[in-house]
Amino acid sequence: MVATSQAQFAAALFGPETMPLGLTTARGEADQSRFAVYRNNVSVALIKALEGRFPVTRRIVGDVFFRAMAHAFIAENKPKSPLIFEYGDALPSFIENFEPAAGLSYLADVARLEAGWTDAYHAAEGPVLAASDLGAMRQPMQCRFIAHPSAMLVKCSHPAGTIWAANQLAEVSPIAASGAETILIVRPFADVHVHILPVQDALFAERLFTGFNLGDAGQEALSRNDHFDFGTALVGLVALGAFAAIEEKGTT
Amino acid sequence: MNRNTLALALAGSLATALAASAAPLPAEKMVGMEKCYGIALKGQNDCAAGAGTSCAGTSEMDYNTKAWKAVPAGTCTTMNVDGHKGTLEPM
Amino acid sequence: MSDFTLPIRAGVGLKPEHYGDIIETKPDIGFFEVHAENYMGAGGPPHRYLERISELYPISLHGVGLSIGAEGPLDTAHLARLKHLNERYRPASFSEHLAWSTHESAFLSDLLPLPYTLATLHRVAEHVDEVQQALGRKMLLENPSTYVLFEESTIDEIDFLEAVAARTGCGLLLDVNNVMVSAVNHHLDPYAYIDRFPLHRVGEIHLAGYDEAFDGAGERLLIDAHGSAVLDDVLKLYRHTIARGGPRPTLVEWDNNIPDWQTLFAEALKADGVLARASARKVA
Numbered sequence: 001m002v003a004t005s006q007a008q009f010a011a012a013l014f015g016p017e018t019m020p021l022g023l024t025t026a027r028g029e030a031d032q033s034r035f036a037v038y039r040n041n042v043s044v045a046l047i048k049a050l051e052g053r054f055p056v057t058r059r060i061v062g063d064v065f066f067r068a069m070a071h072a073f074i075a076e077n078k079p080k081s082p083l084i085f086e087y088g089d090a091l092p093s094f095i096e097n098f099e100p101a102a103g104l105s106y107l108a109d110v111a112r113l114e115a116g117w118t119d120a121y122h123a124a125e126g127p128v129l130a131a132s133d134l135g136a137m138r139q140p141m142q143c144r145f146i147a148h149p150s151a152m153l154v155k156c157s158h159p160a161g162t163i164w165a166a167n168q169l170a171e172v173s174p175i176a177a178s179g180a181e182t183i184l185i186v187r188p189f190a191d192v193h194v195h196i197l198p199v200q201d202a203l204f205a206e207r208l209f210t211g212f213n214l215g216d217a218g219q220e221a222l223s224r225n226d227h228f229d230f231g232t233a234l235v236g237l238v239a240l241g242a243f244a245a246i247e248e249k250g251t252t
Numbered sequence: 253m254n255r256n257t258l259a260l261a262l263a264g265s266l267a268t269a270l271a272a273s274a275a276p277l278p279a280e281k282m283v284g285m286e287k288c289y290g291i292a293l294k295g296q297n298d299c300a301a302g303a304g305t306s307c308a309g310t311s312e313m314d315y316n317t318k319a320w321k322a323v324p325a326g327t328c329t330t331m332n333v334d335g336h337k338g339t340l341e342p343m
Numbered sequence: 344m345s346d347f348t349l350p351i352r353a354g355v356g357l358k359p360e361h362y363g364d365i366i367e368t369k370p371d372i373g374f375f376e377v378h379a380e381n382y383m384g385a386g387g388p389p390h391r392y393l394e395r396i397s398e399l400y401p402i403s404l405h406g407v408g409l410s411i412g413a414e415g416p417l418d419t420a421h422l423a424r425l426k427h428l429n430e431r432y433r434p435a436s437f438s439e440h441l442a443w444s445t446h447e448s449a450f451l452s453d454l455l456p457l458p459y460t461l462a463t464l465h466r467v468a469e470h471v472d473e474v475q476q477a478l479g480r481k482m483l484l485e486n487p488s489t490y491v492l493f494e495e496s497t498i499d500e501i502d503f504l505e506a507v508a509a510r511t512g513c514g515l516l517l518d519v520n521n522v523m524v525s526a527v528n529h530h531l532d533p534y535a536y537i538d539r540f541p542l543h544r545v546g547e548i549h550l551a552g553y554d555e556a557f558d559g560a561g562e563r564l565l566i567d568a569h570g571s572a573v574l575d576d577v578l579k580l581y582r583h584t585i586a587r588g589g590p591r592p593t594l595v596e597w598d599n600n601i602p603d604w605q606t607l608f609a610e611a612l613k614a615d616g617v618l619a620r621a622s623a624r625k626v627a
Contacts, residue, residue, distance in 0.1 A: 006455075023491045023494070027562075031560065034564065038309075041453040052304070058326070063326075065324045067315070068321070079452060081450055082305070082409075083384070084303070122389070134266065140259075165294065166331065168293075173330075190388060195293065214262070215255070215262070218258070231262075305378045307596075309567045
């Protein structure tokens with residue numbers, strides 16, 4: 001009689017084609033194919049979790065490639081938590097270094113957008129700042145803007161937003177996009193929204209999201225791009241639900 | 253532009269933009285509207301996020317294609333991104 | 344059992360695919376069961392929908408990741424998340440599995456089997472105690488589907504479950520599909536299993552569809568796949584269970600290849616029919 005430790009059992013789930021000692025069947029002999037059911041369950045569950053969270057990434061590369069990539073990812077990244085909707089946070093950075101996908105330089109950016117989409121989907125509820133709240137600022141240039149709990153900017157060096165949107169359709173027509181995109185993902189109320197920010201406003205949004213005050217963020221954006229219009233950018237971001245609150249100088 | 257002129261310019265620009273967006277809609281309505289700011293992208297799958305948990309097993313067999321043998325063959329082969337097609341040489 | 348207040352009717356697993364249909368059509372169904380782990384995000388649509396649905400129907404909270412059968416201690420952070428959900432939604436029932444799914448820091452995303460020995464019995468009972476204390480309520484412990492046996496097992500599965508229930512006061516969740524799966528896989532008579540099962544401790548029954556495969560010796564191997572309608576042999580075993588132990592809240596689980604709402608609802612109505620006939624007989 002051999003005792004089977006869970007350490008052994010767990011290792012064999014991901015290990016080579018062996019099984020832990022101490023397993024048996026009603027026939028009285030161990031059966032590799034039965035242990036394989038567990039190995040298969042774990043593997044399929046994790047692949048499905050990734051397929052579910054990264055549907056566009058999968059569509060771009062096709063099922064076979066995605067599965068192969070998922071296997072390689074799972075081998076190095078076991079889930080750490082039973083909150084399976086969080087699994088795959090590290091997939092975008094994994095893709096960046098995944099040699100077989102090197103020719104699809106935009107793939108990691110698309111995966112980053114998709115990871116952000118689920119993060120926004122599950123993010124906490126929060127107040128949504130309205131354009132009408134902007135009038136209440138006492139010293140506008142000193143104000144900082146607190147991002148909505150669901151809001152994030154995904155800065156992509158490729159047109160990931162355009163690619164993502166094209167792949168939401170049944171037929172993907174050749175897209176003619178190039179260059180960087182800064183994408184705002186936010187769920188101000190029930191639904192997750194994805195927006196490609198106007199090029200001239202990307203830096204401004206980034207600065208506000210990292211805690212710059214309006215004056216500093218506006219000045220920098222203005223000095224970088226002649227098309228930047230402060231009012232349009234701020235009212236625009238606020239109208240998309242990007243912020244939860246305004247912090248006046250001296251309130252913290 | 254010095255700090256004061258900047259503040260004035262920004263305040264003016266903000267006042268103009270606020271006036272232009274004057275429709276006193278509640279925020280919830282505004283966000284749902286077609287917007288002229290930013291490009292709003294439509295997601296297909298707004299109600300379900302990912303696979304979720306399962307307390308079931310599966311009889312669907314996991315086939316493990318070796319990553320170095322697999323060639324991306326999804327929509328990347330039809331997209332024209334950054335001026336070049338996304339097809340790949342097998343690595 | 345007054346601790347378990349699910350209605351004696353059929354319910355189904357709540358799936359995001361069906362949120363819209365349910366809220367729109369408000370089907371006449373006994374309850375909805377949710378996997379606790381899918382509602383452990385901070386906010387968003389899952390909570391918005393569950394809040395609305397929990398105002399309309401009793402909710403059964405079913406954990407799939409607590410790893411009660413683990414050798415190591417329970418994850419107190421996970422227990423705290425469960426406690427939070429339990430307080431927020433006041434579910435009519437909380438249940439988990441006689442299985443393990445975490446080892447050290449890794450989550451293994453399957454319900455893995457454990458040997459039945461005095462040592463594992465002691466540990467499982469301690470974990471169930473800990474859960475019940477943390478949540479301040481009784482829980483139901485579910486019998487597993489298994490594909491292997493352990494050489495070191497010395498206790499029969501039913502005796503094991505019965506002993507855990509006797510020691511901790513927990514109830515049992517009897518998964519009739521799991522009974523069929525394990526019985527076929529381990530050459531047991533599923534009817535004998537039901538006849539020996541302490542049905543008075545059962546607070547809920549699960550039904551689901553299984554898949555069929557063959558093991559290394561060419562023997563029929565059933566897999567608990569939850570990817571189809573409840574199969575006839577399981578329905579028949581369910582009728583036997585109800586005839587023997589009386590009607591119980593019954594859940595139809597369908598987690599893979601999720602069908603449209605009408606198809607799933609029809610499965611629940613089938614089980615409801617069995618329950619209604621049993622209740623009518625009881626009255627008559």
